[in-house]
Amino acid sequence: MDHSFHHCLLLAQTVFQKQVVLEAAEHGLLPGQSKILDYLLSHDGCEQKSLGEAFHLEAATVTGILRRMDEAGLIKKHVKEGNRKSQYVFLTEKGRKMAAETVRPIMKSCEEQALEGITEEEKAILLKGLQKIYENMTKGSKR
Template sequence: MADKGKSPGKSPALEYAPDIDPEDRLAHLIRYAARSLVRGLQMRLAEHNVLFGHWAFLRILWEEDGLTQHELNERAGLMEPTTYSALRAMESLGYIERKHLPGNRKNLYVFLTPAGRELQDKLVPLAQEVNSVSTRGLSDEDIGACRRVLLGIASNMDHDETRAEDAGRRLPSTRELSSWIKQAELLRANE
């Protein structure tokens, strides 16, 4: 069996990850790459006492401050409980404040504090560094092809999800999943 790290025609980038099978399914390769990018950013953010889970919210708020919790949740693509927990923690750390606006007691709006705003100058260069590290040794053409392929995959999967929703299939909510787990536990306990 040939050494995966030395196979002819292999990208130099793969020499550093010999456990990766270049013939593996795209979903696995994308997941591996995404996990590697996330871990690289997590290490850098931790040096500034920022959790990776707060990164998406900070990025959104740096672009548009004063969104409702629901708007933040939608833009980040996360479940409500995840958003709520992250925002509570960010508020405790002094990065954001949540408040009702006059005349609207229903919605909570999220605003960056000066400390949260200052993080932008520290953290954005770290994300840029991760992107630079991740593309080291790759040509501009390879990076462009990768972008086109990933955008094509995302577009195809968005289309697939829309078709699935039209057919009545959807992602279950966290609450539904919890209910299924409880039902399975009850069934096992009654066996």
């Protein structure tokens, strides 16, 4: 494959995300829901706006994804005392089970496939490089 850097980065992200979405769909999850479930396993009870910030999504997009997740019984939203403007998102037992027993194994499987044949040293370099790219691309950005 003889592509430019940006093309390779976009292709890798696109096929990885497509695989995650396809596998998650087999379990009834809609696009966007798997990454939010995964995030909430480590950030249960976070503010709704922090989900948008974590994934660089517009507030309306997050609201739509969360509405469908709430309807499916995966999450509940609450307003905490003293902060009526902010909604906080919590996993339900169904959502926690889906995240831990379905989403995490899908992510792990996709990561293993993506990193097949790549040494631990190469993985460390790749991760460090991707983190630096993210930092560079978000420098001075409001998101």
